């Protein structure tokens with residue numbers, strides 16, 4: 333409450349700074365992508381006649397809980413973040429936002445998101461989304477990240493959940509099909525992150541975080557990136573094989589995964605930091621286009 337009273341006394345310039353800080357600690361671009369994948373999960377679920385309004389609120393609830401998880405990550409990681417060049421200017425690491433302030437913000441958006449899911453989606457979606465929050469904000473951030481180079485492989489499951497969450501928000505039940513979409517993001521996450529970790533290895537060394545390039549060397553990490561990009565290519569065929577998606581999706585997935593694997597092999601054979609960052613940036617475009625293709629294939633090209 334005191335935080336809220338203090339906010340009402342801020343000048344417009346300070347308010348826009350505060351909004352920017354809130355967006356930064358929410359990892360809003362990552363959350364936007366998570367919501368896109370949840371939306372596609374929702375759109376591919378059997379039509380149960382829910383209105384657009386409740387669908388929108390369900391996605392908002394998933395987005396708010398994801399953002400709350402990201403804020404907790406900023407609080408738990410503030411010491412680590414202050415040691416790394418990429419993250420040292422973050423609001424909590426820099427001290428612009430206190431931990432209490434950030435946690436209060438996480439509580440407000442997290443509780444709002446949870447209630448939205450309980451009221452306008454269903455209990456199963458609310459509980460599963462809460463599991464994903466705990467998986468990312470506590471199991472990955474507080475424990476796995478500091479404990480094992482497999483941190484992002486195991487922790488990646490939390491970030492891969494949104495298509496299932498979107499699907500279950502429609503049907504109220506688990507099904508096998510959305511797990512294929514989860515598997516796609518699950519196999520996409522290691523090359524997505526390791527490409528960045530290769531380019532930012534010195535950051536992780538300084539912060540003493542056991543990321544794969546630090547513990548096993550850049551060359552081994554590059555081999556893992558290639559292996560996962562081949563695995564990703566295979567997993568992406570599954571929605572077509574079970575008849576969940578059609579030929580348009582298959583063509584888009586094949587083109588995107590060929591490019592992904594090409595960039596991964598290029599990184600392995602003659603890569604430097606720039607090649608690694610090129611793959612990292614492409615991984616984001618790749619996942620976005622892949623999920624847009626799933627949506628177009630289902631809704632426009634039957």
Ligand code: HEM
Nearest residue numbers: 361362365366369418484487488491492517521525528616
């Ligand atoms: C454990 C799993 C993951 C790890 C460790 C990870 C790691 C990262 C890191 C370190 C960044 C750079 C952030 C920065 O620029 O400061 C990033 C960016 C990004 N990630 Fe991930 N990521 C994971 C999962 C995901 C998932 C599941 C998605 C979406 C479905 C995603 C989407 C993005 C996007 C869109 C960006 C760009 C953000 C920006 O430009 O600000 N990531 N990721």
Ligand SMILES: CC(C)=CCC/C(C)=C/CC/C(C)=C/COP(=O)(O)OP(=O)(O)O
Nearest residue numbers: 362397398401402461464465468490491494
């Ligand atoms: C409810 C739900 C779906 C939760 C998932 C939430 C979420 C924001 C997942 C994204 C994963 C991610 C950006 C990991 C990077 O963390 P990091 O600490 O390794 O990266 P950093 O150094 O950039 O902070």
